[in-house]
Amino acid sequence: MELLEKYDKLSEQLLKTFEGKIERGDAIEPRDNMPDGYRKHLIRQISQHAHSEVIGMQPEGNWITRAPSLKAKQVLLAKIQDEGGHGLYLYSAAETLGITRKEMIDQLHTGKAKYSNIFNYPSLTWADIGAIGWLVDGAAIVNQVSLQRTSYGPYSRAMVRICKEESFHQRQGYEIMAKMMKGTKDQQEMAQDAMNRWWWPSLMMFGPHDGESPHTSDAVKWKIKRSSNDELRQKFIDKTVPQAELIGLTMPDKDLKWNETKNCYDHGPIDWNEFYRVINGNGPCNRQRMEHHARVHHEGGWVRAAAEAYSKKKENI
Numbered sequence: 001m002e003l004l005e006k007y008d009k010l011s012e013q014l015l016k017t018f019e020g021k022i023e024r025g026d027a028i029e030p031r032d033n034m035p036d037g038y039r040k041h042l043i044r045q046i047s048q049h050a051h052s053e054v055i056g057m058q059p060e061g062n063w064i065t066r067a068p069s070l071k072a073k074q075v076l077l078a079k080i081q082d083e084g085g086h087g088l089y090l091y092s093a094a095e096t097l098g099i100t101r102k103e104m105i106d107q108l109h110t111g112k113a114k115y116s117n118i119f120n121y122p123s124l125t126w127a128d129i130g131a132i133g134w135l136v137d138g139a140a141i142v143n144q145v146s147l148q149r150t151s152y153g154p155y156s157r158a159m160v161r162i163c164k165e166e167s168f169h170q171r172q173g174y175e176i177m178a179k180m181m182k183g184t185k186d187q188q189e190m191a192q193d194a195m196n197r198w199w200w201p202s203l204m205m206f207g208p209h210d211g212e213s214p215h216t217s218d219a220v221k222w223k224i225k226r227s228s229n230d231e232l233r234q235k236f237i238d239k240t241v242p243q244a245e246l247i248g249l250t251m252p253d254k255d256l257k258w259n260e261t262k263n264c265y266d267h268g269p270i271d272w273n274e275f276y277r278v279i280n281g282n283g284p285c286n287r288q289r290m291e292h293h294a295r296v297h298h299e300g301g302w303v304r305a306a307a308e309a310y311s312k313k314k315e316n317i
């Protein structure tokens with residue numbers, strides 16, 4: 001009995017130390033003691049964030065060979081390369097919590113792990129590349145700037161590095177949209193069509209409304225999230241609407257209206273049926289995204305084997 005009491009006392013002390021660090025806003029580091037729930041929550045969120053970065057390379061990769069100029073191709077290539085790097089930072093941050101890269105990839109391929117809803121839509125025209133950079137990366141920046149202050153050290157440091165590159169992504173997308181809106185009527189219609197198709201799924205990126213989010217209360221308690229889904233969504237809307245109006249795009253939301261009292265935009269209802277349909281595997285491109293990822297992962301097996309063999313050889317020298 002005495003041993004059990006000692007164990008309970010020690011566990012209580014360790015929890016108090018963890019809670020004290022969270023309270024003070026100290027970073028939790030990989031070797032720190034942490035509740036299983038905290039570790040599990042982070043592995044889920046960080047690995048899904050990493051999957052999103054890598055899967056997000058597909059819709060944009062679709063336009064590398066069809067970019068309208070050499071410069072546009074170079075900028076798009078740089079952006080896509082950045083996203084791959086973001087995925088690697090985040091997989092490495094998740095690995096510090098005790099999950100292996102193989103386990104994370106298996107979870108993705110078996111549908112156990114999600115990735116962002118937004119990457120299950122097709123990139124139909126060059127204007128989509130503009131809308132993705134401007135709206136998708138714009139939404140990601142709003143979320144990721146907040147995540148720079150997340151309580152888990154490796155995740156927060158990865159966010160600081162990633163946010164520096166995301167602002168270039170958002171700007172390159174906005175520049176594409178601005179250029180097209182100054183172009184021919186066809187180009188303006190193409191840009192407006194992309195706006196219409198990407199606006200609402202970009203709002204869904206922030207997750208369900210706060211009252212419907214099963215993870216937000218823990219995320220806020222453990223300072224993993226420093227703002228709620230709705231707070232971040234609102235910040236994105238308030239920042240993006242003036243940008244759209246500046247270049248002459250029409251917002252695809254007839255209920256969008258500035259609310260003087262609340263000092264922010266009121267917006268129309270989000271189609272959560274579409275959101276859950278897409279994140280549960282039934283979006284326009286879910287199957288294609290997974291098939292591509294699984295095929296390329298298999299084809300790249302020899303690179304991983306060679307890298308492992310090399311690092312083993314180096315260890316034995």
Ligand code: 3HC
Pocket residue numbers: 044045048049050052053056083086114115116117118136137140143166204205206207208212213214215216219229279
């Ligand atoms: N897409 C897919 N699934 C989503 C989602 C979305 N946009 N929003 C929420 N979900 C899922 C959650 O994963 C959770 O399901 P799970 O239990 O199976 O994981 C469920 O819906 C409930 O959602 P919650 O809001 O309760 O879940 P979270 O507290 O995890 O909040 C989140 C969701 C806001 C996406 C949060 O996980 C987060 O901030 N993640 C980090 C940021 C991120 O992943 N961004 C993805 C885009 S990355 C990107 O755009 C790259 C850029 O360079 C282009």
